Amino acid sequence: MPRFMGFVRMEEGGGAPPQALFDAMDKYIGEQAGTGHFLDGGGLFGTEDAVNFVVRKGETTRVDGPYAEAKEVVGGWALLQYDSLEEAIAGQQEFAELHAKYWPECEMVATLRQISDGAPEPTDA
Numbered sequence: 315m316p317r318f319m320g321f322v323r324m325e326e327g328g329g330a331p332p333q334a335l336f337d338a339m340d341k342y343i344g345e346q347a348g349t350g351h352f353l354d355g356g357g358l359f360g361t362e363d364a365v366n367f368v369v370r371k372g373e374t375t376r377v378d379g380p381y382a383e384a385k386e387v388v389g390g391w392a393l394l395q396y397d398s399l400e401e402a403i404a405g406q407q408e409f410a411e412l413h414a415k416y417w418p419e420c421e422m423v424a425t426l427r428q429i430s431d432g433a434p435e436p437t438d439a
Contacts, residue, residue, distance in 0.1 A: 317353070317429040318402045320392040320409065324422035325385065326360055335416035342412060346394075351405060355392030386423065394426075402426055 346352035364379035381387075392409075396402040403426060410424035 315395050315397060316399065316402070317431075318394040318396065318406075319427050319429060320355070320394055320406055321388050321425040321427070322390040322422055323386040323425065324389050324420065326380075326387045326389075328420065331417050331420070335413065338412050338416050342409065346405065351394055351396055351401075353393040353395055355390065355394075357390045358388060361387055389422075399428065402428070 343352050343355070361379035361381050364381070366377045366379075368375045368377055394402060394405065396405060406424055406426040410422075413420055413422055413424070
């Protein structure tokens with residue numbers, strides 16, 4: 315059964331979501347977990363304590379947050395499992411629509427990506 319990652323990207327510092335969204339999300343996630351579609355997930359803390367390792371031209375550099383130049387950050391994630399891509403897309407749309415309904419002033423992007431079960435093909439560098 316295909317697995318997917320769902321990501322929520324939004325501007326950092328946009329305020330806390332309303333309780334109505336938390337309540338709707340609890341219900342939705344409970345239903346999705348009950349059907350086996352929601353495997354795991356959660357919100358993420360802000361970038362103030364984030365750590366990135368940037369690899370560029372054979373060098374690794376550590377860059378600590380916060381990141382003033384970041385316009386959007388990943389604020390949450392979910393590990394999902396569906397029978398088909400079409401079902402996964404419908405589930406992610408339903409998730410995004412909860413935000414539109416219960417937090418209409420929020421601007422966010424809900425991204426869905428399928429998880430690869432195989433090793434990537436090597437490339438000649």
